[in-house]
Amino acid sequence: MSAAGETGPLRPPGLAEPDNAGSSRRWWLWVGGVVLFGVIVLSVGGISGYASGLNQHSARVNIENSLIVQEQFDLGVQDLLEGRYELARQRFAYIMEIEPDNGPARELLGEALIALDRPTPTLTPTPSPTLDISPTPTLDLRSMDGLFAAAQTAHGAGDYDAAAEMLLTIIAEVPDFRRGEVNQLLFSVLRNRGLNKIWSGDQEQGIYDLTLAERLFPLDSQASSWRTSAAFYLLANSYFGLDWPLATEYFSQICVASIWDACWKYSQAAWEYGNKLVEAEDPCGAVLQYDASLSTREDAEKAPTATEVFDVCLTATAPAPTPTPSPTFDLTTTVTPSGTAPGPSPTPTLTATGGPSPTPTVTPTHTPAPTITLPPPTPG
Numbered sequence: 597m598s599a600a601g602e603t604g605p606l607r608p609p610g611l612a613e614p615d616n617a618g619s620s621r622r623w624w625l626w627v628g629g630v631v632l633f634g635v636i637v638l639s640v641g642g643i644s645g646y647a648s649g650l651n652q653h654s655a656r657v658n659i660e661n662s663l664i665v666q667e668q669f670d671l672g673v674q675d676l677l678e679g680r681y682e683l684a685r686q687r688f689a690y691i692m693e694i695e696p697d698n699g700p701a702r703e704l705l706g707e708a709l710i711a712l713d714r715p716t717p718t719l720t721p722t723p724s725p726t727l728d729i730s731p732t733p734t735l736d737l738r739s740m741d742g743l744f745a746a747a748q749t750a751h752g753a754g755d756y757d758a759a760a761e762m763l764l765t766i767i768a769e770v771p772d773f774r775r776g777e778v779n780q781l782l783f784s785v786l787r788n789r790g791l792n793k794i795w796s797g798d799q800e801q802g803i804y805d806l807t808l809a810e811r812l813f814p815l816d817s818q819a820s821s822w823r824t825s826a827a828f829y830l831l832a833n834s835y836f837g838l839d840w841p842l843a844t845e846y847f848s849q850i851c852v853a854s855i856w857d858a859c860w861k862y863s864q865a866a867w868e869y870g871n872k873l874v875e876a877e878d879p880c881g882a883v884l885q886y887d888a889s890l891s892t893r894e895d896a897e898k899a900p901t902a903t904e905v906f907d908v909c910l911t912a913t914a915p916a917p918t919p920t921p922s923p924t925f926d927l928t929t930t931v932t933p934s935g936t937a938p939g940p941s942p943t944p945t946l947t948a949t950g951g952p953s954p955t956p957t958v959t960p961t962h963t964p965a966p967t968i969t970l971p972p973p974t975p976g
Contacts, residue, residue, distance in 0.1 A: 664771055665691050669701060671764055674804070676704060681711040683761065690768055740766055740773050744781075751781060756789035783812040787819055797856055799826035829856060836861055840869040844885070851892065863893035870905075880909040 672687035688705035691698055743762050750759035763782045766773055790805030806815060806823045815823070832846030847862035870885030886902040889895075 665694055665698070665701075668768065669704075670808070672701075672704060672708075674808070675764075676708060676711075680761070681708045683764065684708040685712060686768060687764075740770055744774060744778065747781060747785075751785055751788075754788075756785050756792070759785045760789065779812050783809050786812075787815070791819060791822060794822050794826045799830055799856075802826055803830075825850070825853070825855065829858065832858075833861070836865060840865050840872060844869045844888075848888075859892055863889045863895075866892070867898065874905060879905050879912060883909050 668687045668691055672684045672691070675681070675684035675687065685705065685708040688701045688708060691701040692705065695701070743766055747759045747762035747766075750756070750762065760782065763778055763785065766778055767782075786805045786809035790802045790809060792802070793799075793805060794802030803823055803826050806819055809815065809819075828846070829850055832843060832850060835843040835846065837843075843865040844862065847858050847865055850856075850858035851862040866885045866889040870882040870889065873879070873882035873885060883902070883906050886898070886905060890898060890902060
């Protein structure tokens with residue numbers, strides 16, 4: 597029993613008095629844990645979103661780099677073909693910076709260096725690209741503005757080679773510099789240069805320029821029509837000297853427009869086709885080809901041959917002669933009666949009558965002799 601005078605409730609034996617300070621500490625630990633968990637969740641979500649954004653950005657950069665690489669590669673090939681080896685070297689070196697494992701670009705870079713009489717560099721593949729985070733010098737965009745203005749001036753003066761070279765330099769140095777304006781001007785440069793090449797007879801290079809221009813913007817009807825005509829000319833020319841009938845057929849269609857040397861080649865192809873027909877014993881077919889050849893392009897040395905083959909054709913097609921019937925003769929003897937003594941023997945007359953027999957037939961007709969009565973003798 598408790599001592600007399602003690603106050604307060606009775607507690608079971610062994611039960612300690614509550615610790616208020618410990619309970620408060622546990623409550624704050626629980627609140628801090630909840631807050632920390634929320635911070636961790638938000639951090640993980642933010643990191644995931646940031647990583648997703650980085651992946652999307654990386655994919656977009658890869659696509660843009662692929663397009664740039666393909667464009668620079670095509671232009672570099674064109675530069676090699678046209679002898680601009682230094683510009684080609686710059687393009688392929690730029691591609692190697694973006695894609696160190698690009699084998700075709702490495703080979704063409706070597707070709708450009710050989711053309712420039714420089715040793716081919718030995719490229720050692722690295723296991724992984726090293727990220728260079730050192731600051732790069734800022735390009736002077738004012739110089740790009742001046743280069744673009746110079747390209748516009750060259751375009752206006754008709755110096756399309758110089759304008760194209762300046763614009764390609766801009767694209768190689770600063771791909772995004774005034775991209776829309778640069779593409780529009782480059783399209784006009786390639787389009788006009790392509791037409792000039794086609795008109796001057798360089799059909800293949802002209803077609804190439806127009807094809808490059810079409811990658812930037814659709815071609816107009818004039819450029820598209822000339823490209824089609826140039827392609828058809830190249831098709832016809834591929835048969836010249838190999839298949840005279842096809843060369844004759846194709847060049848006859850181009851000769852109607854009187855462009856390039858199509859009429860001369862049509863005349864030559866038609867003449868050679870005629871020679872083939874003479875060898876095949878078809879002189880009349882050869883006459884048609886000879887006439888087409890000489891009508892397109894006169895040649896005094898070939899005219900006698902055409903005349904000779906024409907005579908052979910006439911002889912071969914002349915109709916067979918119809919036999920003419922020969923005349924036959926009818927011999928008729930006419931005796932005229934007379935009261936005097938008969939004179940000389942009557943002369944037969946020949947009367948020609950038509951008949952089928954080629955040999956004359958003499959048919960005498962005898963008239964019975966008349967009875968002649970003499971007067972009685974007179975007495976002496």
